[in-house]
Amino acid sequence: MPDSPHRPTLTASPDGALEVPTLEAVVTLEGGRSLAAPLSLTPLVIGSSPECDLTLADARVSRRHCELVLTERGVMLKDLGSKNGTLIGDVRIVEAQLAPGKTATIGAASLVVREAGAPSILPLSTSTRFGDVVGSTLPMRVLFARLERAAVTQETILVLGESGTGKELIARGIHAASPRRDGPFMVFDCGALSPNLVEAELFGYVRGAFTGAHAARAGLLEQAEGGTLFLDEIGELPLDLQPKLLRALESRQVRRLGSSTYKGFDARVVAATHRDLAGRVAEGAFREDLYYRLAVVQVVVPPLRERREDIPLLVQRFLALQTPPLSLKDLPPGALEMLRSHHWPGNVRELRNTVARLVLFPDLGEQAILKRPAREGEGPRPLTALPLREAREMAVEQFERAYISEKLREHGGNVAQAADAMGVSRQLVYRLMERYGLQRGN
Numbered sequence: 119m120p121d122s123p124h125r126p127t128l129t130a131s132p133d134g135a136l137e138v139p140t141l142e143a144v145v146t147l148e149g150g151r152s153l154a155a156p157l158s159l160t161p162l163v164i165g166s167s168p169e170c171d172l173t174l175a176d177a178r179v180s181r182r183h184c185e186l187v188l189t190e191r192g193v194m195l196k197d198l199g200s201k202n203g204t205l206i207g208d209v210r211i212v213e214a215q216l217a218p219g220k221t222a223t224i225g226a227a228s229l230v231v232r233e234a235g236a237p238s239i240l241p242l243s244t245s246t247r248f249g250d251v252v253g254s255t256l257p258m259r260v261l262f263a264r265l266e267r268a269a270v271t272q273e274t275i276l277v278l279g280e281s282g283t284g285k286e287l288i289a290r291g292i293h294a295a296s297p298r299r300d301g302p303f304m305v306f307d308c309g310a311l312s313p314n315l316v317e318a319e320l321f322g323y324v325r326g327a328f329t330g331a332h333a334a335r336a337g338l339l340e341q342a343e344g345g346t347l348f349l350d351e352i353g354e355l356p357l358d359l360q361p362k363l364l365r366a367l368e369s370r371q372v373r374r375l376g377s378s379t380y381k382g383f384d385a386r387v388v389a390a391t392h393r394d395l396a397g398r399v400a401e402g403a404f405r406e407d408l409y410y411r412l413a414v415v416q417v418v419v420p421p422l423r424e425r426r427e428d429i430p431l432l433v434q435r436f437l438a439l440q441t442p443p444l445s446l447k448d449l450p451p452g453a454l455e456m457l458r459s460h461h462w463p464g465n466v467r468e469l470r471n472t473v474a475r476l477v478l479f480p481d482l483g484e485q486a487i488l489k490r491p492a493r494e495g496e497g498p499r500p501l502t503a504l505p506l507r508e509a510r511e512m513a514v515e516q517f518e519r520a521y522i523s524e525k526l527r528e529h530g531g532n533v534a535q536a537a538d539a540m541g542v543s544r545q546l547v548y549r550l551m552e553r554y555g556l557q558r559g560n
């Protein structure tokens with residue numbers, strides 16, 4: 119099929135559906151052989167690693183070299199920090215539009231996008247929110263439509279997306295939109311505890327099951343009876359516990375630690391991770407059978423930089439939550455533009471914190487975005503200007519940042535030792551370091 123003369127983008131039809139052009143990425147290798155893969159709303163990763171969507175056996179191609187994704191702005195090509203770069207013409211790009219017919223170069227291979235059939239139609243939510251999750255861009259409304267349908271069922275849902283994109287908020291939204299809304303909503307971070315504690319926490323134990331088990335205790339699967347259990351960072355679940363969780367999900371029964379009998383439970387599981395779980399399966403770090411069991415419905419939350427048009431709506435929401443409620447006109451001049459143009463590696467969480475800082479310190483300007491420890495004088499007094507929930511979250515963040523920095527310093531930057539001293543897993547420390555922009559030497 120010939121390349122379309124127009125730029126292929128996503129278009130919403132008046133009846134609330136999204137028309138998605140059917141496109142494929144075609145890579146032509148040095149010897150003339152070509153490989154093709156379909157493009158969708160989720161990124162297509164190209165690289166030399168076998169877990170990529172398109173694998174190129176070329177020494178000049180990095181393991182995860184670049185990715186292509188269909189957006190409202192057209193097909194976007196993004197370099198993933200490759201060693202030898204992704205080029206359009208002679209220009210090494212970080213992120214650029216790849217119009218049909220234009221050629222990009224990766225190692226010795228060329229990459230083009232072409233139409234591969236009639237457009238398909240995806241359901242699109244008519245709402246710009248799902249629970250407390252707000253978003254008006256097309257990928258978010260496609261996501262909301264899937265969530266609306268899946269929430270009312272009993273199916274397990276796997277939520278994928280970078281840190282701070284709102285995965286936990288989505289899980290809360292699923293619970294609130296489900297027939298289980300009057301039951302409990304419980305959260306468990308699979309990477310926060312040491313492996314033996316994870317098992318006791320999830321499955322429970324009988325009295326005397328281990329030293330310190332003075333009384334029997336129900337695990338979270340039982341505690342979430344009639345409600346929803348949100349398993350955050352499921353990718354960190356220790357490998358040896360994975361068959362046990364799979365068995366529990368399939369049989370709807372748990373066996374407490376130290377017990378020989380199984381007991382039924384009635385909790386719906388929503389799991390999330392910021393990791394590429396399929397990649398973890400390929401590496402052997404996550405069991406394939408559990409992955410498929412969890413991903414009965416799989417949704418991907420796009421990073422904020424891929425839906426910048428949502429920024430004003432999100433900012434509006436965070437301002438409206440202030441006491442007294444504020445609006446966009448209360449922001450310092452130029453602030454919205456500055457917020458729109460930032461890259462947001464910490465996604466919506468970083469945006470929310472930046473808005474809170476701008477409200478507290480309107481003179482900060484661009485500095486409001488910088489990740490830095492709180493300055494002298496940015497203590498408890500101004501936090502009272504925020505609503506309780508946000509003030510509490512900011513206080514916790516300030517505390518965690520200072521606490522982790524201090525522990526890392528005490529242990530000469532050794533994450534394993536610092537994690538031991540804090541009584542948490544190494545993965546959690548790495549995650550928090552990433553969240554707060556901390557380095558071992560900070």
Ligand SMILES: Nc1ncnc2c1ncn2[C@@H]1O[C@H](COP(=O)(O)OP(=O)(O)OP(=O)(O)O)[C@@H](O)[C@H]1O
Pocket residue numbers: 250251252253279280281282283284285286287288350391392432435466467470
């Ligand atoms: N679309 C959204 N609308 C409104 N608030 C949002 C949205 N997305 C995220 N937030 C807010 O951003 C913050 C981070 O969201 P959340 O904790 O759900 O992210 P996450 O993806 O689970 O992060 P992590 O992977 O680090 O656990 C929360 O305060 C949440 O309320």
